[in-house]
Structure formats: C-alpha cells, structure tokens
Amino acid sequence: DADVTQTPRNRITKTGKRIMLECSQTKGHDRMYWYRQDPGLGLRLIYYSFDVKDINKGEISDGYSVSRQAQAKFSLSLESAIPNQTALYFCATSEGDPGRYGYTFGSGTRLTVV
Amino acid sequence: KNEVEQSPQNLTAQEGEFITINCSYSVGISALHWLQQHPGGGIVSLFMLSSGKKKHGRLIATINIQEKHSSLHITASHPRDSAVYICAVRSYGATNKLIFGTGTLLAVQP
Numbered sequence: 740d741a742d743v744t745q746t747p748r749n750r751i752t753k754t755g756k757r758i759m760l761e762c763s764q765t766k767g768h769d770r771m772y773w774y775r776q777d778p779g780l781g782l783r784l785i786y787y788s789f790d791v792k793d794i795n796k797g798e799i800s801d802g803y804s805v806s807r808q809a810q811a812k813f814s815l816s817l818e819s820a821i822p823n824q825t826a827l828y829f830c831a832t833s834e835g836d837p838g839r840y841g842y843t844f845g846s847g848t849r850l851t852v853v
Numbered sequence: 854k855n856e857v858e859q860s861p862q863n864l865t866a867q868e869g870e871f872i873t874i875n876c877s878y879s880v881g882i883s884a885l886h887w888l889q890q891h892p893g894g895g896i897v898s899l900f901m902l903s904s905g906k907k908k909h910g911r912l913i914a915t916i917n918i919q920e921k922h923s924s925l926h927i928t929a930s931h932p933r934d935s936a937v938y939i940c941a942v943r944s945y946g947a948t949n950k951l952i953f954g955t956g957t958l959l960a961v962q963p
Binding site: 772774779780781782783784787789795797827829836837838839841842844846847849 | 855857882883884886893894895896897898901939941943948949950951952953954955956
C-alpha cells in the first residue's frame, strides 16, 4: 500500500455539488497538507494541519474546508463546487520542517467540475 | 511575480544529451528541493539542498545561495527521464510550507 493514499483518483462532479476528497497516511507524520495544481501554475497551498486540533488556511482556502479526523486522515471538502475548482489535488505529509524533511505526496485526485 | 521561477518552461532533448533546468528565487531560504512528477501525476523528491552540490546517479543538483539560483543537471538523458521537474523552497518568511515553482516539462526523444 502507498504511504499516502488519496481517494478518489478521478472525479467528475456538477457545479453546486458538495464533494469530499480523502487522504490517509501510514507514515505516522503529524503534518498534512492539501495543494492544488493547475496548468502553468505551481502547487498552491489550500490548507495544512500540524495535528488534529491545529488547522491552518493556506493561500487559496476560499471555497474549501478541511477535517482532520485523526493523525492519519485529512479530508478536503468543496462545499459547492464551481468549474474553476477543476484541478489536480495533492495531499502531502511531512515528518517535520519541510525544508529539512520535504514532503511525501499522494498520487493526486483529478477533479473536474462541469 | 512568483517567488520561485523556473526556466525553461518546456524542454525537448535527444537521448544522450546533457540537460540543465534552472531555478531562481527571490526570497531568503533555508533549503531548496527538486522534485519529479511523472505523467501519471505522482510527485517524488529528488534532492534537498542547502548549499553546494549533490549527485545521485545521472542527476546533479547545485545551489548558489548568494545568487539565489539552483540548477538541476541530467547527464546522458534517457526517454524515461521525461517528466515535469519542480523546484521548491523553504523560505525564512514561510517556515511551515514549501513554495513551488511552476515546473519544467522535459521530453527526451529516442
């Protein structure tokens, strides 16, 4: 099994629908992150969490919410999906300071909002 | 202007060629990472640098902190090297995350 598992891998949804992307990890890392990737843009941070009680907004959190259900699970929700949320979404974990330890990435979720 | 810029955005090479991908950044950093993203989407870490040079197989990464510049070199390139190469930095002003460049799409033709 992968260290960081994202589900689903692909999803097509309609405008206005609520959708949840899930991430689970077996690394035992406290730090978890959600990023989105768009063509021509670098990975942009949506939310990050350092433990179950510590949730922080990233640079593009509007329209998204998260839940840290356990150390191993970090879910991203789109409350009312819109077409410009069509993107590739990545979950990542880190053992500590990402400068020192870097990230372990999931395989990504390709989301299309029609 | 992005804090992390990569060049070129796209690169096509013939098998066997020596390849250089560049990364420039505008912030003070404590570390720089090079990552690889294959067409299937998964992202893996290649190097973490805070100074000098690192080598792994045919890949070499260098960093010049004073010039705020890093390069990733691939020697004897091979079609399996085709991927997106991403530079990311850990800045002193944003210690909880990495800041990513937009990536360089490399295609190595046989």
